[in-house]
Amino acid sequence: MPAEVAAPRSGRMARIVERLRDRGVVATLRKAFADKVFRHSTSVMIELRPEWHQPGRNEIRPDWLSFAVARQPADLPPLCDWMAWRRGDFRDMLNEGKVGILALRDGMAVGCAWFSLSDHRDTRSREFYAVGPNEAYHYCWMIDPALRRSNIALPFGRFMLKTLSEMGIGRRFGLVDRANRTSYVLQARFGYRECGIKVMHYVIFGSRWTRIARYQGVLGPLARAAR
Known part of the structure; x- marks a missing residue:
């Protein structure tokens, strides 16, 4: 009898197998619990205005690094394995009028950032953010975790801000998880500041919920990171 050939794993199953191999059973079960049963996190909104921008100096960057801007699905480059399963989501975002800026390794996307140039609504997390004229x-x-020590983040961020400026965007804003110090520090280097809005994210038995509140002062390490 001919040897049986195993059916190829689906994208979801392949990611589970890879996570089991990389993180082990306990960490994989912990993430599954957080994704499907209960998770809570708090993010703060940060913003950058032209007068705050700190361009900084050029840094060493990999020779293979380049960038691309996607405004329609046909603009999407090939995606690395870590990002490939998101291609459908990326196409949907482009069809909704979003703009994607991508970091490329020899022509293949290994990092990205997405921008709404009009009001942003996420039905899955029940979030809505008003985006005014000349805002993003x-x-x-x-960025692909395997490449996060490859000096991509700073030149990528610099390219993003330059591209938005060339598009006539003044105010740029977004959310940063309070636990993500690396992202705080990176964006603080460009001049981002907290703007008094915090967003609490909840996952309860697979459903996402969001609560938005105002605060005074600084919740995260932005002030310390900017020194």
Whole structure:
């Protein structure tokens, strides 16, 4: 009898297998619990205005690094394995009028950031953010974890801000998880500041809920990071 050939794993199953291999059973179960049963996090809204921008100096960057701007689905470059399963979401965002800025390794996307140039609504997390004229709301900013020590983040951020300026965007704003110190520090280097709005995210048995509140002062390490 011919040897049986295993059916190829679906994208979801492949990610589970990879997570089990990389993180182990306990960490994988912990993430599954957070994704499907209960999770809570708090983010703060940060913003950058032209008069606050700190361009900084050029830094060492990989020779293979380049950038692309996507405004329609046909603009999407090939995606690395870590991002490939998001291609459908990226196409949907482009069809909704979002703009994607991508970091490329030899022509393949290994990082991205997305921008709403008009009011941003996320029905899954029940979030809505008003975006005024000459403003951009940024979200889904990520880099392949395998390349996060490859000096991508700073030149990528610099390219994003330059591109938005060339598009006539003044105020740029988005959310940063309070636990994500690396992202705080990176954006503080460009001049971002907290603007007194915090967003609490909840996942309860697979449903996402969001609560928005105002505060005074600084909740995260932005002030310390900017020194």
